[in-house]
Amino acid sequence: MRSTGMATMAWRNLRRNRRRTALTVFGISFGVLLAVIFTGIGDSSYADMIDLAARMGTGHVTVQHGDYLDTPSVSKTVTGTSKISALAARDENVKSISTRITGQVLLATSAASYGAAMLAIDPQKENKDTFALFDSVDEGAMFESGADKGIILGAKLAQNLDTKMGRKVVYTLTDKSGEIVSGLARVKGILRTGSQSVDAGLCILPIDTVRKTLGFDTDEATQVAVFLYDQRNSEKVAQRLKKTIGENAQVLTWDKSNPALAGFIGMKVSGTVIFEILILILIAAGIFNTIFVSVMERMREFGIMSAIGFSPTKIFSLVMWESLWIGIIGLISAAAITAYPYYLMATKGIDVSKMTGGEQSLEVAGVAMSPVIYADIYPQSILVICLAVFGATLLSGLYPAWRAGKVVPVESIKLV
């Protein structure tokens, strides 16, 4: 059947009540627009949060001492870090690797003493992609080498310690044998991030200096942080690393080393899924209504068709074709109306700091977030949305199509 095939007839049927079809198509498009933007914001902000969490400390994948997670301390070390780094670097998903010493430190000046989180880094091997605060040194500068004699303090911490640039600070740590060891450093820089936990609780030290103070090997640290191009590969990379480095150290993905963030994202993702299901139900209800009403209006026509020899299957397939067309036009028009808003959301984003009013930075589980919300949807999410909308379209056509196929000519053809 060429000119009079079911697909052609279905297409023409949709053109009979253009306004109704247009409204349905618009409904689908608008639903897809909402779903895409919403999911895009989710995908992007979760990826951002995870990447930021990674850059705030642990990397996407962390190699550390088996006990470090439960009882973090500078005495829980990993040895052979350069070998671990070399192994990790062989994975094509790995973007960079940083070796660090992290733990609690006591800082003292002549005026006061405060506890803080310490992050000892090799400045030559870090940048703002591995360490988010690398460029946040507001006053002063980052260390030149791992053997630097300086210390970088959070702004609030510096204030609490009543110290400033160039002044001396004594840092005290507990070494592996439980001995108290300390070093002397000069304030080389001040961090100002807007995040309370950073500004009041973090200090950065050069790794080689700290190793010397603690009596570590040059190949010893508490953490090897592995950074990936795409956070979604975390699990895969972690599994591979686990195999190659064996029992010597524990390999953790970001969600294990940052369970609070993982929980938060998990909750948000379920929220998005519920929202998407609601949109889907609305779309399906709209299509169902359109098709059902138009089928009921055409029962006489189906009666004639049945009388002259259209089989129930043919009539069923005619109505299914109508749903299919609505789904196809709906998706095409959805692409058309979604493109520009999505482009804006992807490039310009929405600055929510204007909405929430003020300087407050968003902080999620200790991770400071950018106040600009962007959309950056994963291709898989688009595919899922399209398939779901398409499925909903076909599903909502089923019952009306079945009703049409069951037409009883003698009842529907009767003329009054």
Added chain:
Amino acid sequence: MNAENPKPIIVLENLVKIYRQGKLEVPAVRGVNLEIKSGEFTAISGPSGSGKTTVLNIIGALDDPTDGKVFVEGIHLASLSRSALSKLRRDRIGFVFQAYNLIPVLTAFENAEIVLALQGVAVKDRRERVMGLLADVGLEGMEHRRPDQLSGGQQQRVAIARAIASNPAVVLADEPTANVDSSTAEKLLSIMEKLNRKQHVTFVFSTHDQKVMDRARRIIHLVDGKISNDEIRE
């Protein structure tokens, strides 16, 4: 009757149809025996409610009898499945209803060829046959019009073309002229007559209209669901 005495294409044996409306039983057809032979041009007449439509629907496999038997070309309809009945309607029976016969989204040409398309006849053969038929019913040049661009009479002509396109055993027409004016009715009858004579299409149509009845060569008169008179003319 024809000299060759052709075998009957439709046989009704003791046909009974009782409609049930809740507890109420409406007897629409009460024991009709009838044979219709190939080449007939037969009218079923009778007052409103006498059972004309019911009889035609049962012959056309659109409705089941309450009792009695229906044979179309020797096949007992009660023995056929739903899909076999659908095929039988497609291949062996042509229908013309009182009005709104056509599929609104198809052109005159597409409406006339739809049954052939359902049968899977090749596009080229379909085209040849349908163009010829549309010319026969006087619709040359109107092939591409949609039903809403045709008059009631023209729509009925398309319906006639569609009904005969697949060379059915019989064309059943329930009051085919009831919705058109009398001169249009005359023309439709002439077309049907011509097709009957030249292409030997068997027509059975119901009507109220005396003028239409007068054109038939056989008139079966129904009263209260029974044949009161079966008159063969000429």
